[in-house]
Amino acid sequence: MVRTATKVTTIRDVAAEAGVSIATVSRVLNGSGRATPETTEKVRAAATALAFRPSTISRSLKAARTRTVGVLIPSLSNPVFAESVAGVQDAAAEAGYSVLITSTEYDPGREARAIESLLANRVEGLVLTVADADRSGALDTLDEVRLPYVLAYNQPERATRAHVSVDNVAAARAVVERMAALGHRRIGMVAGQFRHSDRSRRRHAGWLAALADAGLAPGPVVEVDFNDLRLAHRLAPHLDGAERPTALFASNDLLALATIRAVRDLGLSVPRDMSVCGFDGIEVGTLMSPSLATLVQPARAMGRTAFNRLRAAIAREPQGHAVMLPFTLRPGESLGPAPPDIHPANPANVPLDRRHPSS
Numbered sequence: 001m002v003r004t005a006t007k008v009t010t011i012r013d014v015a016a017e018a019g020v021s022i023a024t025v026s027r028v029l030n031g032s033g034r035a036t037p038e039t040t041e042k043v044r045a046a047a048t049a050l051a052f053r054p055s056t057i058s059r060s061l062k063a064a065r066t067r068t069v070g071v072l073i074p075s076l077s078n079p080v081f082a083e084s085v086a087g088v089q090d091a092a093a094e095a096g097y098s099v100l101i102t103s104t105e106y107d108p109g110r111e112a113r114a115i116e117s118l119l120a121n122r123v124e125g126l127v128l129t130v131a132d133a134d135r136s137g138a139l140d141t142l143d144e145v146r147l148p149y150v151l152a153y154n155q156p157e158r159a160t161r162a163h164v165s166v167d168n169v170a171a172a173r174a175v176v177e178r179m180a181a182l183g184h185r186r187i188g189m190v191a192g193q194f195r196h197s198d199r200s201r202r203r204h205a206g207w208l209a210a211l212a213d214a215g216l217a218p219g220p221v222v223e224v225d226f227n228d229l230r231l232a233h234r235l236a237p238h239l240d241g242a243e244r245p246t247a248l249f250a251s252n253d254l255l256a257l258a259t260i261r262a263v264r265d266l267g268l269s270v271p272r273d274m275s276v277c278g279f280d281g282i283e284v285g286t287l288m289s290p291s292l293a294t295l296v297q298p299a300r301a302m303g304r305t306a307f308n309r310l311r312a313a314i315a316r317e318p319q320g321h322a323v324m325l326p327f328t329l330r331p332g333e334s335l336g337p338a339p340p341d342i343h344p345a346n347p348a349n350v351p352l353d354r355r356h357p358s359s
Contacts, residue, residue: 009050009051009052009112010052010112010137010138010140010141011025011026011052011137011140011141011144012137012140012141013050013052013137014043014046014047014050014052017046017049017050018039018042018043018045018046019042020039020042020043022140022144023144024039024043025043025046025047025144026144026145028040028043028044029043029044029047065124066098066121066122066123066124067096067097067098067124068097068098068099068100068121068122068123068124069088069092069097069098069099069100069123069124069125069126069127069307069310070099070100070101070102070115070118070119070121070123070125070126070127070128071085071088071099071100071101071102071126071127071128072101072102072103072104072111072114072115072118072126072127072128072129072130073085073101073102073103073104073128073129074103074104074105074106074129074131074196074197074226075103075104075105075106075226076101076103078252078254078280078282079253079280079282079283079284080252080253080280080281080282080297080299081103081129081299083282083299083300083303084152084153084299084300084302084303084306085099085101085303086300086303087299087300087301087302087303087304087305087306087307088127088303088304088306088307089303090300090303090304091303091304091307091308091311092307095307095311097307097311100118100121100123102114102117102118104131105227106131106192106193106196106197106225106226106227107196108130108131108132108136108195108196111130111131111136111138112137112138112141115128115138115142119147124148124314125147125148125149125150125310125311125313125314126142126147126148126149126150126310127149127150127151127152127303127306127307127310128149128150128151128152129151129152129153129154130151130154131195131196131197131198132195132198133151133154133155133156133158133161133163133198134156134157134158134198139161143160143161148310148313148314149162149310149313150162150163150164150306150307150309150310150313151163151164151165151306152164152165152302152303152306153165153199153297153302154198154199155167155168155198155199155202156198159321159322160321161321162309162310162313162319162321162322163321163322163323164302164305164306164309164323164325165302165322165323165324165325166297166298166302166324166325166326166327167324167327168199168202168203168206169202169203169205169206169209170206170327171203171206171279171295171297171327172202172203172204172205172206172207172210172249172279172295173206173207173209173210173213174295174327174329175206175207175210175249175277175279175295175329176206176207176210176211176214176249177210177213177214178277178329178335179247179249179275179277179335180210180214180216182247182275182335182336182337182338183337183338184245184246184247184275184338185216185246185338186216186217186219186243186244186245186246186247187207187211187216187218187219187245187246187247187248187249188219188220188221188222188238188245188247188248188249189204189207189219189220189221189222189248189249189250189251190222190224190231190235190248190249190250190251190255190256190259191203191204191221191222191223191224191250191251191255192223192224192225192226192251192252192255193223193224193225193226194223196226197226197251199251200251200252203249203251203279204221204251207249219245219248220238220245222234222235222238224255226252226254226255229254229255229257229258230258230262231255231258231259231261231262232261232262232265232266234262235259235262235263235266236266239263239266239268239274245274246273246274246275246338246339247274247275247276247277247335247338248263248274248275248276248277249277249279250276250277250278250279251279252278252279252280253278253279253280253281253282253284253285253292253294254280254282255278256276256277256278256279256285256292256294256334257278257284257285257288257292259276260276260288260290260292260334263276270290270334271290271333271334271335271336272336272339273339275293275334275335275336275338276292276293276334276335277292277293277294277295277332277334277335278292278293278294278295279294279295279297280294280295280296280297280299281294281295281296281297281299281328281330282294285330285332286332289333290332290333290334291332291333291334292332292334293329293330293331293332293333293334293335294329294330294332295327295328295329295330296327296328296329296330297325297327298325298326298327301325302325305323305325309323
């Protein structure tokens, strides 16, 4: 039996159900301000009907100093997040803080529950990466109760949400510009599901913008589940025929490595027939054959910077909201010149799995 994820009720849901503002819900449930008996009844009825549980946040805000911060990331298995957590831990240790870590496995529905779990341990603030920083009910709740937090990797449009990131649009443009400079004219993208990652959406936007600037038509976009890296069956329909792409941009390095495997399983050579470039800069990419070309984010520096910004927010020190870190494009064997013509590689339109052995 397949179980569907249960949606976690947020303070925004309660406000919509009761027909009042988020601030009013907070005042009623926390007993921190005036509200008419009618409004109070509507808010409490909505909270009961939706099984909203504000107690964890309330207890956390009343807690004494614990010198503990929480970290929420999408995945513990993706090395780029592990590296940023290491940066948080480095900076926290120097400042005498402890760190509690949890993950969502790229499931937006788990964010509120994961945050509540961290708050139950009375963390003083949070460093977190969410699925969508502009449409997160969990962040709305944190904003309303004024618990300090700093986003890592996310680039919210809301200027008031503190964040540390690279410019994902500009970084993706740099990848595509490099591919175009190498002669590629048909460039596709393998992207993590857009609804699970605002970073993936921004990288797609950069991909589109760079293609438009170069006067190139967009190649295929293959959206995939971050947790399912078996991609051959998803890519096969796009990699046959004379108009197939000669380069694929993957929205993160794990997807890029999975793409290389899938391309080779389908009988094509990387980079002779197909170039692949990732995004993140995980070190394991340098150990692969071919080595992975990638856009490098300074992951450890991102974690360290995010903690330092959080510590300043906890101390109520004035600061700007956005920090953009530099990125670099790391050359690798997986990204090479475009093949002069893909027709000779398959003169008889032989199915992909019957071409030359993968290399």
